[in-house]
Amino acid sequence: MLGIIGAMDEEVAKIKEHMTETTIEKIAGMEFHKGILEGKDVVTVRSGIGKVNAGICTQILIDHFGVNAVINTGIAGSLRGDIKIGDIVLSTDTVQHDMDASGFGYSYGQIPRLDTLSFPADEKLIDLAEKCCREVNPHINVFRGRVVSGDQFVSEQTKKDTIANIFEGFCTEMEGAAIGQVAYLNKIPYLVIRAISDNADDTAGIDYDTFEKQAIENSAKLMIAMTAAYEG
Numbered sequence: 001m002l003g004i005i006g007a008m009d010e011e012v013a014k015i016k017e018h019m020t021e022t023t024i025e026k027i028a029g030m031e032f033h034k035g036i037l038e039g040k041d042v043v044t045v046r047s048g049i050g051k052v053n054a055g056i057c058t059q060i061l062i063d064h065f066g067v068n069a070v071i072n073t074g075i076a077g078s079l080r081g082d083i084k085i086g087d088i089v090l091s092t093d094t095v096q097h098d099m100d101a102s103g104f105g106y107s108y109g110q111i112p113r114l115d116t117l118s119f120p121a122d123e124k125l126i127d128l129a130e131k132c133c134r135e136v137n138p139h140i141n142v143f144r145g146r147v148v149s150g151d152q153f154v155s156e157q158t159k160k161d162t163i164a165n166i167f168e169g170f171c172t173e174m175e176g177a178a179i180g181q182v183a184y185l186n187k188i189p190y191l192v193i194r195a196i197s198d199n200a201d202d203t204a205g206i207d208y209d210t211f212e213k214q215a216i217e218n219s220a221k222l223m224i225a226m227t228a229a230y231e232g
């Protein structure tokens, strides 16, 4: 069983439309849509925005639905000049950019007393996503790199520069590293797929409104194609 998480309704709408035999269960205010997508058993859910929602949602997918992999699909702000609006980033790993225990000597992003700074994504899922992306989204570029997450919509150049420099992230969003942390602690493979909606700078708000729909289209299309090719 594959768990598919999107933070917002818009990010999972198309995926839910493609599902059949759907039954819905509501837990912690989240609607879990269990059914068949491209012949595979999946649970698709809108987690809500931010790290806490994403963490709760992932743990429910694991404990209650018994998923054996989790994929997060959605949009993000680019942290690099070569990653353009519409392009897709596949997480090699994820880091929480707003975790700061530097006062105790920890690196930025390091969760105190946890044995890792970043949460590595599953290499087989990355390979599969890249292959599928080239097939279904041939007009865009697909990147493999670090996804950074925080409970912040990044929309200032200075903030973006700080995050980009410290964490060497490819894109920034608000859930991926929480999903990564829960997957890591439960020893479950996971992947974050993010299409770029904005450049996480002073123009982010305007770009987001303009390009959100197209970016979601790209990531949802990939998610559906990837499910078809997924072997469990």
Ligand code: ADE
Binding pocket: 075, 076, 077, 078, 152, 153, 154, 155, 172, 173, 174, 197, 198, 199, 200, 201, 204, 208
């Ligand atoms: N999701 C899409 N764009 C984002 C941004 N600039 N910051 C955080 N999350 C985002």
